[in-house]
Amino acid sequence: EPEVTQTPSHQVTQMGQEVILRCVPISNHLYFYWYRQILGQKVEFLVSFYNNEISEKSEIFDDQFSVERPDGSNFTLKIRSTKLEDSAMYFCASSEGRPDSYEQYFGPGTRLTVT
Amino acid sequence: AQRVTQPEKLLSVFKGAPVELKCNYSYSGSPELFWYVQYSRQRLQLLLRHISRESIKGFTADLNKGETSFHLKKPFAQEEDSAMYYCALSGQNTGNQFYFGTGTSLTVIP
Numbered sequence: 001e002p003e004v005t006q007t008p009s010h011q012v013t014q015m016g017q018e019v020i021l022r023c024v025p026i027s028n029h030l031y032f033y034w035y036r037q038i039l040g041q042k043v044e045f046l047v048s049f050y051n052n053e054i055s056e057k058s059e060i061f062d063d064q065f066s067v068e069r070p071d072g073s074n075f076t077l078k079i080r081s082t083k084l085e086d087s088a089m090y091f092c093a094s095s096e097g098r099p100d101s102y103e104q105y106f107g108p109g110t111r112l113t114v115t
Numbered sequence: 116a117q118r119v120t121q122p123e124k125l126l127s128v129f130k131g132a133p134v135e136l137k138c139n140y141s142y143s144g145s146p147e148l149f150w151y152v153q154y155s156r157q158r159l160q161l162l163l164r165h166i167s168r169e170s171i172k173g174f175t176a177d178l179n180k181g182e183t184s185f186h187l188k189k190p191f192a193q194e195e196d197s198a199m200y201y202c203a204l205s206g207q208n209t210g211n212q213f214y215f216g217t218g219t220s221l222t223v224i225p
Contacts, residue, residue: 041217048211056210
């Protein structure tokens with residue numbers, strides 16, 4: 001069964017550094033998402049991406065964040081200058097269609113630790 | 116504003132006992148409600164959605180618009196049901212945004 005994959009599984013970075021989190025969505029899916037989960041807190045929506053552009057973003061997704069689909073398979077989340085409070089689990093997801101009608105398939109997550 | 120509330124962080128029941136995980140929501144319009152589950156060391160996965168009216172692994176959930184609730188129920192809990200359960204909401208008014216509750220950790224005691 002196809003799965004969403006994410007790399008790396010754990011990323012440690014110093015405050016102020018740039019990080020890129022990578023995801024490979026399921027190949028025939030059209031919608032892509034990033035979520036984050038700070039330890040002990042709920043899963044929070046960051047951004048959705050469709051047709052090569054951002055379709056929705058939350059208040060969390062400020063100018064420090066960007067997403068890209070550099071080729072036909074990868075979907076990346078870049079944090080330009082990491083802060084301590086960016087430490088969290090980051091989940092990528094994909095779906096065939098809109099999230100209100102189609103199941104989202106989640107990746108295993110990348111744990112980002114900012115020191 | 117859209118919001119999903121799961122009042123119980125932790126819930127323990129004995130094997131064979133009924134279980135109910137509560138979810139309340141706030142949404143202006145017609146919501147789409149979902150339950151996602153995360154078993155130990157596994158990824159988040161869809162358990163069920165209200166629109167399909169399915170029973171998955173013995174779990175059911177009914178959308179009650181009057182009480183703005185979408186509680187998850189199972190008449191006889193099994194040990195393998197121990198997991199983290201998240202209620203989630205989407206809909207036309209939220210575009211492609213998806214709102215999760217804080218989750219309830221269910222432990223089924225053998």
